[in-house]
Amino acid sequence: MLEVDKLNVFYDEIQALKEVSLKVNDGELVVLFGANGHGKSTLLKTIAGLLIPRSGDIKFKGRKINGLAMPEIVEMGLAYIAEERHLFPEMTVIENLKLGAHNSNARKKETENLSYTFSLFPSLGKLENRLASTLSGGERRMLAIGRGLMSSAECLLVDEPSLGLAPNLRSSVFARIGDINKSGTSILLVEQNVVQVSNLADRIYLMEDGKITLEGRKEEIMGSEHVKEVLLGI
């Protein structure tokens, strides 16, 4: 579904991603974890089309997408759910969701996607006409995910969905992401809380200092000594 091949991304002269290669197969939930500032968000932003790589390729459904404009990438079925959310603050929950369905595929399925989103996040349903700026952190997080879902994407890039959430909300968000994956959507999930999501993941990648240093199935990864050191911050 999604293939990243030897990606190099620079912020001016600082190299943020070094020869990064990664894959998400159809229907998989792949977790990318690692400490802050090591390039995980940069990778997602580059795949989504917000950043342009200096070299390397990104292929989505077999087609090269690096260099494509964001509207085309979204049309192809790849949606990005940013850590910073980027919601529309002066628009209501329902307006934010409807905008999520902007691309032509999603527009036809707007009502369907709305019911699906509200079934996953019932509390959003109760907040339909509230302005996004008046929502709590957890509600905004749900809205951001919901807006991503509205795009009818076949693959979602999810960046730290649990950041800033209370523990009970965190598990609920992860459970929902698991449900979304089970319904057929491939997911590339960036998450520091790898322990909490490891049972959902098919495969896990570790990123350190802009490089992929470890990859494998969850059993291999979670058992590794190196990973334990990373998680303990050694």
Place this chain on the structure above:
Amino acid sequence: MVHQLIEVFLCGVTIAAVYAVAAIGLSLLYGVSQIFNYGYGSLLMLMAYFAWLLFAKFSWVNYGLAFLILIPIAFLIGLIIDGAIARPLRRRENWQITTILATLGLGIMVDGFILLFFGPYGKSLPELWGGGIDIGAYTIDGSRLVMLLISVCVVIVVERFLCKSRYGMNMRAVSQDMVGARIVGLRINRVFGYTFGLSTALAGVSGVLLASVYMLSPEGGWALFIKGFVVVALGGVGSLRGALYAALILGVAESFIQWGIGPVWVMPFWLMILIAVLSVRPRGLLGIR
């Protein structure tokens, strides 16, 4: 005395409505695409001159037809300006500044074009409505009442458009979070394009309305641009409602100053308000930024 005051007040309200239309065009463009169009006043005047041309050349034209013909033309002009001038500049550094300079240059060019094509002498448009209309003990000039009604309708239409239509929603999205807009797949350049078109169309409407009451002159656009600027500054950029309140306050104040102190004090009054707003509360009454 009270009678006179009320008439001055009503007069102020009617002109305020048109200022509101003009200010909304300016504010919308800045809110969505962060372009402050320094050529706005000149474009406004250009559309008024086009109206004059229609009335001069074709005897069968009335205001309804004039609007029908000129609004799409104004929209198209806006689209072209965005595509040909703003869009190439957006790809480069410091585009907020270079775009201001480019629109300023455009405004000067448009003034020159008006001077060349229409000559230096003032022109006037026919009356919007003949005679006065009596409301109780007060008489309002028919033209001004029609001007008020048209402006109010335009404001309501624009507000409905922004709230309900897809394009309106897209415009609001881009103005609130451009990255978010890109994330959902909005084509930003396209949104900028039709925002510029809408902005210029609003300039056109206000230009034609003002021209029905005042005289047209090649450089008259600048005074109107300044007034629009002040209304936007006082109301707060990005706030439609702010522009309405500010236009009302300033339009009525202008009317009183003109009547009570003298027309010569009108522009100084506007400029003093601008200085006051920028010093005391730069984001205006209801501004977000």
